[in-house]
Amino acid sequence: DVKVTQSSRYLVKRTGEKVFLECVQDMDHENMFWYRQDPGLGLRLIYFSYDVKMKEKGDIPEGYSVSREKKERFSLILESASTNQTSMYLCASTGQDRVYGYTFGSGTRLTVV
Amino acid sequence: GENVEQHPSTLSVQEGDSAVIKCTYSDSASNYFPWYKQELGKGPQLIIDIRSNVGEKKDQRIAVTLNKTAKHFSLHITETQPEDSAVYFCAARVYGQNFVFGPGTRLSVLP
Numbered sequence: 001d002v003k004v005t006q007s008s009r010y011l012v013k014r015t016g017e018k019v020f021l022e023c024v025q026d027m028d029h030e031n032m033f034w035y036r037q038d039p040g041l042g043l044r045l046i047y048f049s050y051d052v053k054m055k056e057k058g059d060i061p062e063g064y065s066v067s068r069e070k071k072e073r074f075s076l077i078l079e080s081a082s083t084n085q086t087s088m089y090l091c092a093s094t095g096q097d098r099v100y101g102y103t104f105g106s107g108t109r110l111t112v113v
Numbered sequence: 114g115e116n117v118e119q120h121p122s123t124l125s126v127q128e129g130d131s132a133v134i135k136c137t138y139s140d141s142a143s144n145y146f147p148w149y150k151q152e153l154g155k156g157p158q159l160i161i162d163i164r165s166n167v168g169e170k171k172d173q174r175i176a177v178t179l180n181k182t183a184k185h186f187s188l189h190i191t192e193t194q195p196e197d198s199a200v201y202f203c204a205a206r207v208y209g210q211n212f213v214f215g216p217g218t219r220l221s222v223l224p
Contacts, residue, residue: 040216101204106154
């Protein structure tokens with residue numbers, strides 16, 4: 001069964017901490033994405049990557065960065081966590097040309113206190 | 114850019130009844146329309162999709178219809194069951210671009 005695995009289901013971090021959210025896919029997909037999901041706002045794209053070492057800003061990149069050193073792994077970094085970054089974070093991937101829908105991970109619920 | 118609207122935001126139906134969720138999109142170049150189901154505590158899962166060269170697609174109790182002229186597509190669930198209770202998202206995509214998602218519909222199937 002193909003998978004997108006997010007390393008943590010729940011995280012609690014303190015304001016100002018540097019936070020790493022990890023995502024690994026086993027489908028050899030070129031394209032990977034990070035979304036945050038908030039009630040009433042739906043899915044908002046933070047960053048995406050079409051290839052190793054490549055990254056592009058999505059709709060809400062402020063306060064975040066990403067790293068894609070290997071094809072299967074896409075990391076989201078909160079440089080200095082703030083309470084307004086408390087959210088559900090979803091990683092997704094899809095194959096070349098993005099012909100098909102995404103495969104999503106189970107999500108990481110991050111709480112910043 | 115593309116914009117996707119989704120209605121209703123919440124929907125309650127009796128078990129066994131049908132449920133319909135409608136999405137409209139703005140970019141006539143969009144050519145692929147997936148639907149996702151998100152159960153509590155889980156990530157969204159693709160349940161059905163349709164491409165712009167097809168008007169309807171069915172998979173057991175779920176179906177999707179597409180009206181390109183009106184730029185809307187709908188998810189139909191028949192004979193609803195309690196396990197259909199979830200949040201449903203539609204999405205639209207122009208070839209070569211990223212998906213744009215609707216805001217979601219929370220479906221509750223009442224026993």
